[in-house]
Amino acid sequence: KKDEDYRFWKTQPVARFSEQVESEGPIDSSKTPDDIPAEPYALLKEFEWDTLDLEDKSIIMEVYELLYGNYVEDTDSTLRFSYSPEFLDWALKAPGWRKDWHVGVRVAGTKKLVAFISGIPVTLDVRGKVIDSAEINFLCIHKKLRSKRLAPVMIKEVTRRINKQNIWQALYTAGVVLPKPVSTCRYYHRSINWPKLNDVGFSPLPYGMTRAKMVAKYALPSETSTAGLRRMVAADVPAVHELLTKYLRKFELSQVFSQDEIRHWMIHDEEIADEKRVVYSYVVDSPDNTLTDFVSFYKLPSTVLGNSSHNSINIAYSFYYASTTSLELPRDDKAGVLNLQSRLQVLFNDALILAKQANFDVFNALTLLDNSLFLEDLKFGAGDGFLNYYLFNYKAFPINGGYLENGKLDGINRSGVAVVML
Ligand code: MYA
């Protein structure tokens, strides 16, 4: 598909495939909120807009059910993302969230929720330029209403609502290729419960291997190894904020966090029951009471489609992390990279152990951040999925995604991406 074949996207302020970026910045900066229409875009007459009140548990349940039946699947429909109600509460009610950026579409007659798109406010840093933006996620249209050009109307409507707040840039990720990714990262997977992954068609048995050999290959110690590793608590927020801010500054595309955002994203709800927990954050405390490292992952199960023995797999996704190791050195300092690599290997080996203790079946990570430094050594394998990163109304030079065309990891020119999308 060429630029002109994107009937909708060719009308939007996004980079074209055909253009070479010569300088970075907004594509259209001519508008003010008063230039933006006050009324919602017209929908086909059997549908109506509904601003969803996610403070209402029953409305979160409606979004949950829409996504449970209709959200993203892998290429051959083996799996479908299964975001829990608690996850949606966490992801959609981030600091500064606005109800009118939670856009639902209902059938006018029955009030059934059939489509959804969301925005949350984020501050982005694109190569040193700090931009108040929105992050768009959870675009979903009921399977029975696909290919009716509803998605463009939903995207225009959420854009209108965001523009009304004087915000003109957005970040979004998708599996589909659209004009034009600023970066593409690859999914990697580290088996924890290999027999189950094999049963559901997630991990094939390599030629010449036995099930027993595979189980042995992925065995993990029962206890973590890093002295001082413990769960992150609210009192750690200022220190984690400082450490993560310093670490993320090294990347070309990153999120700028406030302390409030660190508390929300890394701790969410300290009182939540274990089985409902969404985010798992840990710090490494040193004897002098400073934090040397921080690591986190989140829980996002996938429904297994059409398998008689398992309904779902429990998946941990690598989230944000940071280390003081080599933090003051340039990112390409040779000795610094090796030290960071050793540190991240130990840190993520412990993350794998913690994930195993918490009953996860597999640990997923993208090739972003400094992940290319440890994925291979910790027995992560390349998945069949990729994630494209897009900026709306902003032209930027391409950013490395952390993997090479030959399928290998790019340990030399690691990824410049430091935004983890849920
Ligand atoms: S990515 C996750 C997306 N969700 C899913 O994949 C769930 C399963 N699939 C569905 O629910 C539907 O297939 C969806 C499309 C809803 C995806 N991003 O209505 P249509 C374009 C952007 O006939 P449907 C996520 O949530 C497509 O190229 N555009 O199609 C981030 C075509 O345009 P063009 C997409 O299949 C979302 C048009 O839509 C996507 O019934 C970021 C066809 O529309 C996609 N994932 O519905 C959204 N898929 O003719 C953009 C298809 O040009 C945000 N299309 O090729 C932009 C920033 C907005 C805010 C700006 C503020 C300043």
Ligand code: MIM
């Ligand atoms: C907006 N932010 C957003 N999203 C996500 C984050 C929404 C969609 C973004 C695009 C997208 C679409 C679909 C998927 C992910 C992301 C699901 C998907 O394709 N997942 C792949 C997967 O789980 C990612 O690789 N693949 C597994 C795999 O590769 C299962 C494959 C089943 C068959 N298709 N397994 C092989 C693991 C194996 C590798 C070798 C070593 C041993 C393990």
